[in-house]
Amino acid sequence: MKQALSLIAHRGYSGSYPENTLIAYQAAYDSGARFIELDLQLSSDLVPVLHHDLSLKRMADVERNICETTAKQLTQYKANYPTAFGNRFLNNTLTTFKQFCQWLQKYSDVTAFIEIKPESIDYFGQAAVANAIYREIDASHTQSQVIIISSHINIIEDMRRLYSLQIGWVLPALDDKTNHDLEALKPDFAFCDIDFLPKNDQTLRPGSWKWAIYNADDVSTATALANRGIEFIETNEIGTLIQAEGLANLL
Numbered sequence: 001m002k003q004a005l006s007l008i009a010h011r012g013y014s015g016s017y018p019e020n021t022l023i024a025y026q027a028a029y030d031s032g033a034r035f036i037e038l039d040l041q042l043s044s045d046l047v048p049v050l051h052h053d054l055s056l057k058r059m060a061d062v063e064r065n066i067c068e069t070t071a072k073q074l075t076q077y078k079a080n081y082p083t084a085f086g087n088r089f090l091n092n093t094l095t096t097f098k099q100f101c102q103w104l105q106k107y108s109d110v111t112a113f114i115e116i117k118p119e120s121i122d123y124f125g126q127a128a129v130a131n132a133i134y135r136e137i138d139a140s141h142t143q144s145q146v147i148i149i150s151s152h153i154n155i156i157e158d159m160r161r162l163y164s165l166q167i168g169w170v171l172p173a174l175d176d177k178t179n180h181d182l183e184a185l186k187p188d189f190a191f192c193d194i195d196f197l198p199k200n201d202q203t204l205r206p207g208s209w210k211w212a213i214y215n216a217d218d219v220s221t222a223t224a225l226a227n228r229g230i231e232f233i234e235t236n237e238i239g240t241l242i243q244a245e246g247l248a249n250l251l
Contacts, residue, residue, distance in 0.1 A: 007035065040133060042067060044070050048097035049097065060077040130159060149191055213225055217236050
């Protein structure tokens with residue numbers, strides 16, 4: 001049956017603004033989004049920065065590894081995603097997690113899904129990454145507004161055990177092993193790639209978690225997911241979907 005939908009702004013309003021930057025999140029909020037998602041990597045001096053890739057090439061058009069670049073050096077680069085937006089956002093900068101948390105403080109009605117990227121864990125180790133991220137959450141008193149997600153099971157288990165935060169697992173597949181691990185982990189959310197879903201429109205395995213599917217950027221796809229009982233859908237086109245007449249009765 002049709003399920004009430006909650007739309008998650010994937011990396012902000014990333015269809016129209018450079019992803020993982022404050023202008024994308026402000027635009028998402030102004031469009032009506034109250035659930036947002038972001039990616040975190042760490043600089044070489046262990047400063048969490050909103051960024052998806054290990055390389056800065058796509059966002060900043062420079063051949064550098066973010067984990068081998070200091071936070072001060074990162075301030076020299078723009079985050080204008082030139083292959084997607086040309087020269088539209090030449091003054092846009094990379095966003096640190098501290099800056100994001102300060103922004104989040106202003107909007108108590110926003111929930112942020114914080115995705116910890118595995119590359120930074122490989123570089124710096126689980127404990128260092130977890131500590132650096134929680135430090136900013138604690139300093140901004142935003143514990144109740146964040147849900148830590150990752151494909152790396154051990155770090156989300158630690159974030160729940162050490163800091164009592166809600167967690168979500170980004171699934172590596174949708175198979176018997178994953179279902180077994182889901183039952184063992186019992187996360188608050190299970191994030192699943194839309195391409196993993198069975199093609200026969202069957203409902204997904206019920207559990208203590210809520211399902212979140214990524215990404216759906218058109219009304220028909222989002223409606224079909226709602227009809228399968230999906231409660232949370234990530235989208236790059238938050239402004240378009242949240243205003244779509246066809247979804248109005250589901251939101």
